[in-house]
Amino acid sequence: MIKGLKKWRLFSLLAVMTVFLAACGEEHLSTLRPAGSVGREQFNLLMLTTIIMTIVVVVVSIIYLLAFFRFRRSRVGENVMPKQVEGSHTLEVIWAVIPIILLIIIAIPVISATYKFADVSAMEDVNENGEKTALTVNVTAKLYWWEFEYPNQGIVTAQELVVPTGERVYFNLMAADVKHSFWIPAVGGKMDTNVENLNKFYLDFEKESKDLEEGVFFGKCAELCGPSHALMDFKVKTLSPEAFDAWVASMKATEGNTASAESTDLGEATFANSCLGCHAVSGVGVAGAFGPNLTTFGDRNRVAGFMDHTVEKTADWIMDPEYYKPGNLMTDKYNVTEEEAQAIAEYLMTLSVEK
């Protein structure tokens, strides 16, 4: 009877916990609200381990509290001399075996998932024309921004990763300067971007980001990489396959785009003189630029990964990037007046492939 009661308590506790956990955090950011198969499988592992581990904590705590309340000196009497027990082999064997069983229950899905997540063999699959069938994105982490190159499409973008839903996206991850770590919590677990070797993994994106509160998933850098580590955010836009194909096409259409120094627009002219050396405005190309590609600047959710996406903030950022992102490599690379910065910001807002 008492045993049944305890069980009932336990299960209701777990049910409450599951509901609580699954509702925790923002939809665009929380690992507890997975928006992809990798994230969901990791969430399931989280639930499995949490349930087992909560049972362990609860059982241990119950035994412990029972022991504590039953055998307090104020209860058993001041002069009681307890029996000096040496130990019990039976008991010791029991609590060696129980954890082993629990660990086996955890270890099996862990090992299978480990191999599953590491399987990137489909990256090399080709169709009859010799073109790779899987969508691959080359991610390069830099101080303090992200470059995303689509080698099969011949396009490159930065700060905002755009991916289709419903298909597996493969990632080649690397860092250009110091080690970073690529993490989209709501979609799936992270992978380090090392400086000396390429890491590969895949993620599935199941939910279109336009329904989200922010319109994008949030991505984070998870490895300490210098003063502005905390600000090295990126955003992920997930589109339906058709919308993604349209996006790729409009990115390709920006081929040859450039800013003209002779332009009557002060912003464009200043941009051409002061910024074009590092920042491209054409989405066609390869990775390796010194600064983020700005072709999609007007479509973005944030400036510099974390600031409000407004002309005013953009101008502030251009005037003093060191203040907003200490230790970044943009500081002191150019010289513009406040008026020019304002004009550049207005010009940048016109750079768009989606409108």
Place this chain on the structure above:
Amino acid sequence: MSSVAQKKSFGAQVWDFLTTVDHKKIAILYLAAGTLFFAIAGLEALFMRFQLMFPESTFMSAGTFNELLTMHGTTMLFLAATPLLFAFMNAIVPLQIGARDVAFPFLNSLGFWLFFLGAVFLHLSFFLGGAPDAGWTSYASLSLYSPGHGIDFYILGLQISGAGTLISGINFIVTIITMRAPGMTFMRMPLFTWTTLVSSTLILFAFPPLTVSLFLLLVDRMFGANFFDHLMGGNTIIWEHLFWIFGHPEVYILVLPAFGLFSEIIPVFARKRLFGYSSMVFATILIGFLGFMVWAHHMFTVGLGATANAIFAVATMTIAVPTGMKVFNWILTIWGGSIKVTVPMLYALGFIPSFVAGGVTGVMMAAAPLDYQLHDSYFIVAHFHYVIVGGIVTALFGAAHFYWPIMFNRVLSEKLGVITFWIFFIGFHLTFFLQHFLGLMGMPRRVFTFMPNQGWDLFNLISTIGAIMMGIGVILLVLNVLLSIKSEPVNRRDYWGDGRSLEWALETPLPFYNFKQTPLVRGYDPYWIEKHEGNKEGMVYAEPLGDIHMPNNSILPLVMSIGMFIAGFGALYSPWGDQVIAGTAKGISPALSVGLLIFGIGMTVVAMITRSAKDDLGYYVTKAEVEATEKDLAHYRATGKKGGNK
């Protein structure tokens, strides 16, 4: 020769501490230094929590925050937890095994001074142009890139300090193996001695990899070598492996003695023999062994491949088995006992659920595919603080209350202790429990700020409030220590009334030679056995009263350490350093740099030669002097007055 007879001048007392080789005094030195650095690192933590109290806070700059997080981690692990545990090892282990000192008293002193001056060296970085800022793990690509001298302070400070720790570790191994009283077989050793032995063995094997990795980073940064520079064929992942081959056992170096302390506290206040002693010993050794085998679980996201991840995941999980055995053994020690809830017991009781909670999240992180989500998020911050604060810090606080009567012949106030415990304990859970959820909600660790509207605001605020409570708890503990100075001396043996092991058989204040006659150990829990056979002295003796051999004090350990300290500055400001050449850090002239190096190392070497050339055989306390000292002490205990008619 009496230990209590003369009232010494202040200068003489300072000199006494600078030159002492007495394990009890070195314990006090470790305790004082460890407390100092614990306070510094605690303040650093508080400042960080203030910064994270609200989103977009501008309380401090990003660079300062990174310096604080690096120094907090480095200081807490190397310069606070380690020395505080060494303090209790030094104070208690020789007494538990019936020894008059450690095996190498001179090295014991050298170990302390190297640790202390290395720590001071590291902390001078705050005043000399910037502290290290690449995290306590100092991962190579960032630590090579980091401008200024911060990382150089880290490398040299830890190198000096680590040498001290290694020396002390070796000392304890030799002490425990060779200096046990007659009859104290390995399987009669108290658990704290056992854990000290295993933990010292871990130090012996884990610190050399640290030394090597620091050395490689040193030559990379200062002499342009390319071990970790990937542009020149180096590999930063080698640093990660080397660091964690040291870094993972380091966790067990700290937590095993904490287990040992609880294994001493719980039986005393349960008035019952430790349940499953032999399985506790077995579990200790197994944890020590496995601690070495699982370092790569810190690197699941590095990209080692599925097979490596799977192997290290399963290997890591197995540690839960011996650890679980320990927890159940502690609970079964309570079961059927007669529990008295004193302050040390309160810490032990608080430890069990907190540590279990920290342990099970460890199993969760060991699940590699799940760790892809948890790694480097606030979840891990919560996990390891549950282990380190819930395990090690509670052990240290509990042990301080527990052993204070032996170490200082004073007691810490119970009332204040209980208040301290509750404030600290509630603050601790308030700070770290919610951090699990912050991690799951996508908050990376080591961030100096965060933007609003990510769902993190409230939990961060609560976390900071908890941290403030922990700070108040620590202040109360320090206050308790200060109040105890003026309190009544204890002057008795077995302060808690239910002492079991040999250290409780000694009457406080202890004479400087500990045991006037070496005890004979007739079983596990020797004092308990003697006490219950009606032996008033608490022990039987293995030898008649006679002359006692003791080591001489020496200033040489301090001189050697100062030499290394000076040489450290010669290396730090070397004009050939990468950062000096790049112009981000100050250098000095080649002559001055080499001069400092030669002078510093020369000073150490000269001190070593002096030590070797001069036969220092110690001295004998004659039987008459021992008798006089015992009489003095008895007089003092009876009347509270120092000195008889000396």
